[in-house]
Amino acid sequence: MIWWAVALGAAFGAPSRYLLDAAVSARFGSRLPWGTVTVNLLGSAAAGLFAGVAVQAEPGATVVSLLAVGFLGAFTTASTFAFEVVALAEGGARRLAVLTVVLSVAGGVALAFAGVRLAMAL
Amino acid sequence: MSSYGTDPDLSPAPPSRMLAAVVVAVGGAVGALARAGVAEALPHPPGTWAWSTFVANATGCLALAGLTVLLATRFPASRYCRLLLGTGVLGGYTTFSTFSVDAVQLLRAGREGMAAAYVVVSVLVLLAATVAGLWLARAAVARRAA
Numbered sequence: 001m002i003w004w005a006v007a008l009g010a011a012f013g014a015p016s017r018y019l020l021d022a023a024v025s026a027r028f029g030s031r032l033p034w035g036t037v038t039v040n041l042l043g044s045a046a047a048g049l050f051a052g053v054a055v056q057a058e059p060g061a062t063v064v065s066l067l068a069v070g071f072l073g074a075f076t077t078a079s080t081f082a083f084e085v086v087a088l089a090e091g092g093a094r095r096l097a098v099l100t101v102v103l104s105v106a107g108g109v110a111l112a113f114a115g116v117r118l119a120m121a122l
Numbered sequence: 123m124s125s126y127g128t129d130p131d132l133s134p135a136p137p138s139r140m141l142a143a144v145v146v147a148v149g150g151a152v153g154a155l156a157r158a159g160v161a162e163a164l165p166h167p168p169g170t171w172a173w174s175t176f177v178a179n180a181t182g183c184l185a186l187a188g189l190t191v192l193l194a195t196r197f198p199a200s201r202y203c204r205l206l207l208g209t210g211v212l213g214g215y216t217t218f219s220t221f222s223v224d225a226v227q228l229l230r231a232g233r234e235g236m237a238a239a240y241v242v243v244s245v246l247v248l249l250a251a252t253v254a255g256l257w258l259a260r261a262a263v264a265r266r267a268a
Contacts, residue, residue, distance in 0.1 A: 003158065007151040010150045010151045010153065013154070013214070018143060018209055019143055022139070036129065039218075046219065051226070068220070070158075073157060074150040074151075074213065074214040078218050078248055079215070082183045083183070083186055084130075105241060109222050
């Protein structure tokens with residue numbers, strides 16, 4: 001682990017998440033947390049692409065720390081995702097809570113899988 | 123719950139979006155370093171159960187729920203505290219992209235059953251940790267108020 005690269009990547013990834021979350025939430029103001037869903041789906045797809053490229057290119061520890069661990073790790077969030085799902089369920093919106101889980105988890109894994117396949121095919 | 127909205131990262135809105143982004147960047151770097159530390163402490167080869175992601179995400183969910191309740195009830199005016207610790211540190215500490223790739227690596231290793239278990243168990247534990255964090259913080263707030 002290259003610590004400075006993790007910190008540098010996250011110093012860009014975390015505010016990118018914050019600004020994109022705010023922009024998406026402002027545009028698609030609904031009870032479904034589209035902002036967090038968007039960053040997690042985008043980040044999962046990108047992480048899949050990176051993992052697929054890494055199979056052949058074997059990037060160095062600095063690149064992995066900077067892009068995968070730092071930037072994409074901090075660009076996505078599990079804690080806000082879980083908080084929003086519980087908040088929806090507590091507010092009585094059980095179906096929206098389930099929809100958020102399915103959309104994020106099935107979508108995230110599917111996009112990461114597609115990213116790996118796409119990168120390996122190129 | 124309605125007092126701080128559904129998305130804890132966006133309410134209350136900060137006075138300056140750019141200053142907020144800088145605060146989130148600093149917190150995110152600290153959180154990501156902590157997650158990298160967990161990954162160093164609990165290494166796993168690709169295609170095996172990712173304990174490091176699991177542990178970081180579960181503890182981060184517990185902490186975010188507790189922090190959100192405590193800040194909303196004890197320090198409702200503290201916008202930058204919430205951004206630094208919640209959106210920044212805990213947002214950077216937890217990760218969804220690595221979780222997704224962990225599951226895909228299990229699939230690629232031919233461990234479909236373990237991939238399904240990893241996804242389902244992770245989600246259930248994250249939600250349970252969030253509920254536990256809310257419950258603990260609300261109990262602490264109620265005890266102080268009593």
